[in-house]
Amino acid sequence: MGSITFVEHDGTQHEVELETGKSLMQIAMDNGVPGIDADCGGACACGTCHVIVDAKWIGATGSASADELQMLDMTPEKAVTSRLSCQIQVSDAMAGMVLHLPEYQM
Template sequence: MGNITFVEHDGTQHTVVFEEGKSLMQTAIDNLVPGIDADCGGSCACGTCHVFVDPDWIASTGTAGDEELLMLDMTPEKMATSRLSCQVQTSVEMDGMIVHLPEFQM
């Protein structure tokens, strides 16, 4: 377990406790963090769980797969640290991580 801080587009912060092995998306949903729509329920099919991982933490999220990259390519706000939160599994190394939310999901 550890803490992850989700930062809304307006700067509102939500620091939540995560359970190792759950996705960032599920962690946000479980803690009622606004801004993660997760329309497909985590199957990497919609892009509505797009996040910007703080650059200091991007290495801890692993590498995005081909399917995730295809979905991210359809996201107008895509940045170098963009990830689909449904594809990022939490680990102890993520304790203290900061994740920013886009203004709108696709």
């Protein structure tokens, strides 16, 4: 097993165990990572699980759907590698991944 690191806006790091098959959002929630609100519970309907994926890891996340891109367009902190963590299913290939959290969720 590997790990995934969530980095808060202030630089605080939270290293959590990789759990294949779960969403990044669910892993963050299960481990009490602050900054992932997940108001809609993972339905891609709120944008409160926004993460910014380190550029070297963006290929491991797959492609964003049109619905996800629409939600991300509403966030003021959108970056080129922004994703909604509820839409990313974790795989073993993500061991070592680093994700940054925006200062504010929408």
